[in-house]
Amino acid sequence: MTTTTSRLLRLLSLLQTRRHWPGSVLADRLGISPRTVRRDVDRLREMGYSIHATMGPDGGYRLDAGNELPPLLFDDDQVVALAVALGAATATGAGIEEAAVRALTTVRQVMPSRLRHRLDALAFTTLGAGHGDAGPEAVSSEVLTAISTAVRAREVLRFDYAGGHQDARGEPAPRRRGEPHHLVTSRGRWYLVAWDLDRDDWRLFRADRITPRIPTGPRFTPREIPGGDVVDYVSARFKGSSEHDRWPCTGKVVLRRPAREVVPFAGDGTVEDLGPDRCALEAGSWSWVALAASLNRFDTDIEVVHPPELTRAFALLAVRNTATAAVRRAGPPGPEPG
Structure with a gap:
């Protein structure tokens, strides 16, 4: 059973989210009768909120805009x-x-x-666009608050980690223990940067896979993030490096496309305009073959400027594609001769 005060706060919160609420819908959302809704609306009016009511089958309530409303309330x-x-x-x-x-x-x-x-x-750190995995993952506010609170209190976080490593017998990994240092968000996903006490190393955990355990562990003295900057460190991890915020494999090519068509898809690469139908693109990836494959998405002639490793990666891709095409043309193997 909710108190009158908490019910009024909930009613006010609902009225602030849309222009018109049918009375029956408000009653259902609050778990009260339409008559109680009318009484609560009258109470809010006495407190200074201007609430307009309409009669009839489609009747309901609307919180009018005004310059002298009491302070907004939040749940x-x-x-x-x-x-x-x-x-x-x-x-x-x-x-x-x-x-x-x-x-x-x-x-x-x-x-x-x-x-x-x-x-x-x-409290959290936000990374700019172009970092991290694509696509948001839902994380409850309770999990985010629990992680952030442990970071601020400098207390060891104990948690279960879905999709974590397994031991030699194939059993799920035991409960994780880490010194939480930063809560980070990037492109709709949340991450915990922590010192893994069981593996004696820095780790990046996805928050949507974390289930915090209560109570937290003892207090700890924070270690220095590798490189001294959490944004640079996490950005480096996203690029497959543990030390520097740069791709381990970087090359430059000339594309037979105007710069304006390449820029929207260049990501963190650098585009140089070479004329109406040519441009240079310097980009990186976690491997040479991955870089060559990503450059093929522009569907045009490509001239490698540097380095030789990127040229060899294009050649390797061509061999693989030729072999795959040959297998497809041959079809499934027939029965062995008896």
Whole structure:
């Protein structure tokens, strides 16, 4: 059974999300009768909220816009959404970084202490576009808050990790223990940067696979991230390196396509305009064959500028494609002669 105060906060939160709410829908969402909805609306009006009501079969309620409304109220999930949205604004490149920080500070000042603590508990680092795996993965706000809280408290995090390594007998790996250093988000995915106590090395864990264990472990003295910068370190890991934020294999080619057609698909590569129908592209990948394959996506003549390893990778791809085509032409093997 919810209290009248919590029910009013929930009603107000719902009214702020859309222009019109049918009374019956509000009653269902709140688990109360339409008559109680009307009474709660009257209470909100007494508190200064301008709520317009319409009668009839399609009747309902709408929270009118105004300049003298009381401070906006947030529930727990909205606080997490606000922290994520404003925190991620630092990587948009839209020039709103300072404004986002000021907005978050302003909103924080009018929140009750419980929600303010929840807002403060979620701290993370945002990597710019072009890093990490493609495609978002859902992570609960409870998991993100638990990881961030352990990072801020400098307490060992104990957790189960789905899809982790198996031991020699094929059994699931035991519970993981790590010193959490940073919570990082990139292209819709969340990662934990931690020192793995069982493997005595740095690890990058996907947050959507983490199930935190309670209680956390003892406090620890933070180690220095390799290279000293978490963004550079995570970016390097995404590129297959453990030390430097650059691809292990980088080459340059000339493409028979105008630069304007190549730039949108160049990723973190560098495009040089060589005329109306030619451009140079310098790009990288985790292997030479992977780089050659990625360059073939431009579907045009390619001239390798450097290095020789990239030329050999194109030759290897051609051999593989020829062999694959020959197998397909031959079809499945026939019966052996008896």
